[in-house]
Amino acid sequence: MARLTLREAITEALREEMRRDENVFIMGEEVGAWGGTYAVTKGFLEEFGENRVRDTPISEMAIAGAATGAAMAGTRPIAEFMTINFAFVAFDAIVNHAAKVSYMFNGQFDCPIVFRAPGGGGKQLGATHSHTPDVIFAHFPGLKVVCPATPYDAKGLLKSAIRDNGPVLFIEPVALYTSPKVRDEVPEEEFTVPLGVSDVKREGSDVTIITYGEGLHVSLDAAKALAKEGIEAEIIDLRSLQPLDMGPVIESFKKTFKAVVVEFGHQTYGIGAEIAARLQDEAFDYIDAPIKRVAQYDVPAPYSGELERAALPNADRVIAAVKEIL
Amino acid sequence: MDKETLLDWYHQMVLIRRFEERSDELYQLEGKIKGFLHLYIGQEAVAVGTIAARKKGDHIITAYRDHGHALAVGIPASQVMAELMGKATGAVGGRGGSMHLASKERTFWGGYGIVGAHISLGTGMALAEKYKGTDNVCLCYFGDGATNIGYFHESLNMAAVWDLPIVFICENNKYGMGTSIEKASAAHKMIDKAKAYKIPGKQVDGMDIFAVYEATEKAIDACRKGKGPQFLEMMTYRYEGHSIGDRTRYRPEGELDKWRDEKDPIATLQNHLLQEHKVKEADLVAIDKKVIKEVDEAVEFSDDSPLPALDTLFDHIYPSNAEAN
Ligand SMILES: Cc1ncc(C[n+]2csc(CCOP(=O)(O)OP(=O)(O)O)c2C)c(N)n1
Ligand SMILES: [Mg+2]
Numbered sequence: 001m002a003r004l005t006l007r008e009a010i011t012e013a014l015r016e017e018m019r020r021d022e023n024v025f026i027m028g029e030e031v032g033a034w035g036g037t038y039a040v041t042k043g044f045l046e047e048f049g050e051n052r053v054r055d056t057p058i059s060e061m062a063i064a065g066a067a068t069g070a071a072m073a074g075t076r077p078i079a080e081f082m083t084i085n086f087a088f089v090a091f092d093a094i095v096n097h098a099a100k101v102s103y104m105f106n107g108q109f110d111c112p113i114v115f116r117a118p119g120g121g122g123k124q125l126g127a128t129h130s131h132t133p134d135v136i137f138a139h140f141p142g143l144k145v146v147c148p149a150t151p152y153d154a155k156g157l158l159k160s161a162i163r164d165n166g167p168v169l170f171i172e173p174v175a176l177y178t179s180p181k182v183r184d185e186v187p188e189e190e191f192t193v194p195l196g197v198s199d200v201k202r203e204g205s206d207v208t209i210i211t212y213g214e215g216l217h218v219s220l221d222a223a224k225a226l227a228k229e230g231i232e233a234e235i236i237d238l239r240s241l242q243p244l245d246m247g248p249v250i251e252s253f254k255k256t257f258k259a260v261v262v263e264f265g266h267q268t269y270g271i272g273a274e275i276a277a278r279l280q281d282e283a284f285d286y287i288d289a290p291i292k293r294v295a296q297y298d299v300p301a302p303y304s305g306e307l308e309r310a311a312l313p314n315a316d317r318v319i320a321a322v323k324e325i326l
Numbered sequence: 327m328d329k330e331t332l333l334d335w336y337h338q339m340v341l342i343r344r345f346e347e348r349s350d351e352l353y354q355l356e357g358k359i360k361g362f363l364h365l366y367i368g369q370e371a372v373a374v375g376t377i378a379a380r381k382k383g384d385h386i387i388t389a390y391r392d393h394g395h396a397l398a399v400g401i402p403a404s405q406v407m408a409e410l411m412g413k414a415t416g417a418v419g420g421r422g423g424s425m426h427l428a429s430k431e432r433t434f435w436g437g438y439g440i441v442g443a444h445i446s447l448g449t450g451m452a453l454a455e456k457y458k459g460t461d462n463v464c465l466c467y468f469g470d471g472a473t474n475i476g477y478f479h480e481s482l483n484m485a486a487v488w489d490l491p492i493v494f495i496c497e498n499n500k501y502g503m504g505t506s507i508e509k510a511s512a513a514h515k516m517i518d519k520a521k522a523y524k525i526p527g528k529q530v531d532g533m534d535i536f537a538v539y540e541a542t543e544k545a546i547d548a549c550r551k552g553k554g555p556q557f558l559e560m561m562t563y564r565y566e567g568h569s570i571g572d573r574t575r576y577r578p579e580g581e582l583d584k585w586r587d588e589k590d591p592i593a594t595l596q597n598h599l600l601q602e603h604k605v606k607e608a609d610l611v612a613i614d615k616k617v618i619k620e621v622d623e624a625v626e627f628s629d630d631s632p633l634p635a636l637d638t639l640f641d642h643i644y645p646s647n648a649e650a651n
Contacts, residue, residue: 025457051457057487062480065446066453072435073385073454093477097443101436106419107642108430141643165645 001185007177009151009186011040013158014078016190018048021076024162027054027067028080028116037082038118038177060086064093064115068167071113072101076162084117084171085131098167099142110165114158119147119171120214120264121301122312130301130308132265134213135274137169138241144195145242147171149216151184153239156193164195173213173264182217196243200252204232207322208252210275211262212238215313219262222318233322241271249275250283257288260321262313267295289325294318327536329603335378335535336599336610339370339592340617342394345403346566348621349393349410353570358629359410362439363424366394368565371591372497373398375538376465376558379546383460385433387448388467390425391497391564392437395467399434401427403624413631420634421642441502442468442475445494449481452492452555463491463549465542471502473516479523482555486523489554493545494520496557497532499564504576520557532560533589536598563589 004012018024025048026041032055035042045053056063060081067079081087087094094115101109121130138145146161146168148154154172161168176182201216202223209219216237223233234252238244253259259279261272272293279291297311346365353359366373373394377386388395396406401417409416410424417427428436435451438444448466455462472478473496485492496516500507513519517527526548530541538560545556563585567574574582599605 054488057480057483059480059484061477062446062449062484065443065477065481066450066484069387069435069447069450069452070454070457071450072447073451075454075457077450092440092443093446096440097438097447102645103642104418104422104426105428105430105436106421107645108418108428109435110645112645144644163647165647 001187003183004151004186005178005183006148006151006154006172007038007040009155010158010172011042012186013155013162014041015044015047017159017162018052023074023076024078025052025054025075026078026080027056027063029056029058029082031055031080036080038174060089061093064090065097067113067115068093068098068101068111071111071167072109076112078114078116078162081115081117083129084119084133085129087115087117088133094167094169095137095140095143099140102166103142111167112165113167114161115167115169117169117171118174120173120175121296122175122308124303124305124308126303127300132296134171134241135265135269135271142167143242144168144240145171146195146240147173147213148239149173149176149213149237150182151186153193153199155186156191157195157239159192160195163192168195171213175214176217193239196240196245198245198248199237199239200234200248201237202233202235204234205255206232207234207258207260207326208249208256209233209235209260209262209318210238210249211235212241214264215262218313218315219318221315222322225315225319226322231322231326244274246278246282250279253279253283254286257286258325260292260294260318260325262294262318264296264313266298267293268298270295292321292325294321329605332595332599332603333605333613335374336592336595337613337617338374338398339535339595340614341403341620342370342373342397343367343592344617344621345397345406345624346393348625349407350566350570352410352625359424360412361423362390362569363410364391364569365564365566366391368585369497369499369532369562370394371535371538372495372532372560372562375535376495376542379539379542380465383433383462384546385435385448385451385462385464387435387444387451387464388437389441389444389469389472390437390439391469392425392427396427396429396434396437399429399432401429401432401434403620404627407624408628408631411628412633413628414634415627415631442472442477444468445472445481446477448492449485449490452485452490453488456488456490461550463493463546465493465495467495467497469502470496470498470500470507470516471505471510473519474510482520482523482525485555486525489552491549492555493542493549494525494555494557496559497562498559499562501568501576503568504572506576516559517557525555525557527557527559529559529561532562533585533591533594535591535595
């Protein structure tokens with residue numbers, strides 16, 4: 001066991017998969033000589049060489065499109081976006097091509113590709129560079145969307161994503177990359193975490209908090225504070241947004257009858273809306289209180305630090321939401 | 327070029343033309359084809375002449391005007407027709423339709439409906455071959471209109487920076503829908519755009535299958551030798567509208583007649599066969615008849631084929647992970 005940061009866990013997964021399978025290669029802006037915008041691929045160029053660690057021009061459409069073609073033609077590319085904000089430019093290649101070629105061509109073509117995208121705000125990067133647009137990508141059948149919150153999950157999920165025969169958008173919460181709080185034991189032996197399986201991260205019987213990514217840590221903080229007042233929150237980490245595993249969510253809700261959804265994306269049409277709809281569809285008789293949403297307020301991310309933080313979810317907002325329905 | 331090969335080319339071109347004429351009827355008169363239908367009539371020499379120059383393992387990828395390419399790579403007319411009619415026996419099981427024909431075993435990756443997007447996919451296929459160290463190349467087709475979209479420019483640049491084995495084949499038919507090149511593109515020669523990325527380009531008479539074949543063979547050869555991407559601008563013309571319902575009001579009077587009467591690719595090959603190879607007219611008529619039968623049989627096959635079963639609706643959203651490790 002080693003205690004790894006989320007970023008170290010991702011780096012390990014990439015390195016191990018590249019050593020394991022020579023069809024796996026990395027392409028993206030500044031992944032090589034620079035070592036990755038967030039230094040995730042530091043040392044990779046030296047170990048794997050230019051053919052497998054490919055610096056690209058600033059061409060997001062072509063990066064995503066070429067990765068798709070390369071995946072169809074028998075390699076297993078990992079395409080890195082500097083940040084998920086730039087994936088907007090490649091939206092068509094991702095959702096209209098990578099995510100469609102299996103279905104549209106009747107299952108003839110595989111498309112084993114991982115789009116890696118650091119995401120999230122809170123770093124004072126301004127409105128265009130601070131998005132958490134995860135749910136938008138999760139809207140489309142054909143694209144798996146994954147977002148880890150712990151180093152263990154990050155390593156295991158990324159390995160599964162690389163081995164999957166279809167396209168996976170792997171979202172890495174930048175705020176968690178090097179956070180000491182998130183540092184965790186990660187086994188050195190081989191393991192994977194399956195895609196599309198939610199996970200109970202804390203047990204409790206009073207309220208169910210459904211979250212993922214950065215939201216997990218805000219929720220854990222809130223749960224700790226609530227526990228001091230005798231309120232036990234159960235926390236479900238979705239881990240994958242598409243496919244969405246509602247199993248543990250429903251199970252927990254049938255025990256607590258109350259739910260709060262915590263997400264860092266904007267609230268309107270967000271994951272909270274989806275979870276709330278499914279809960280009232282699948283567990284209507286168990287609803288004891290309104291299903292609450294704690295999300296980023298519907299405002300472009302401002303630059304100024306305090307102002308930006310005011311728009312994002314935090315433990316206090318989660319606590320307030322829980323108390324509102326208890 | 328030996329006579330047998332030329333007769334085969336003739337057969338393929340006539341097949342494409344009759345197939346398209348029949349598709350048009352099935353759409354407009356019989357209502358058996360729905361959605362988009364982009365006919366390839368007039369451009370037959372490009373698909374047939376270029377694909378004749380490829381070897382097994384080379385990739386083919388094109389836009390939505392793809393019936394000609396699908397037939398030229400050898401997908402049976404019956405499967406192409408069944409796809410247009412949305413039948414289970416279609417080339418892609420009725421999931422793709424006219425714009426999305428494909429055949430994995432023929433490394434024909436489709437048919438794509440978003441203008442220019444597949445140029446990046448083709449670039450990726452060339453990347454995969456270079457990555458694996460094979461000598462396979464990718465033939466990537468698109469229209470003149472597609473040279474105005476970002477995908478085109480990003481892909482050409484990337485292919486050139488990485489010396490990828492891809493032949494960019496621009497089928498210049500003078501229009502993107504109803505907009506002429508002069509109205510839509512600052513550069514009037516598509517090869518000038520390739521030049522900006524240091525990609526060798528050549529304008530080719532796309533109505534002359536010999537010129538098409540020869541230019542493609544050279545371009546493929548250069549790719550295989552590691553000389554990086556090549557660009558061919560095939561000067562051609564579509565006789566029909568952009569798709570069904572286009573009354574082609576944007577064309578100057580007489581333009582179509584001039585192309586059809588003076589440059590028709592099938593007539594050109596026909597004359598060559600009659601004059602240079604002393605083929606008998608009756609032999610060509612026999613091919614024409616065979617093609618009519620082939621197309622009739624394709625329609626019959628499609629008529630008789632079942633629709634896709636409703637319980638297959640959700641199949642293939644994700645590729646199978648059966649063989650993933
Ligand atoms: C991104 C995108 N924009 C617009 C369209 C609509 N559209 C379909 S075909 C076409 C014209 C393309 O012309 P060209 O590339 O010259 O090909 P041609 O139809 O002449 O074969 C347009 C505008 C589209 N399918 N995709
Ligand atoms: Mg055109």
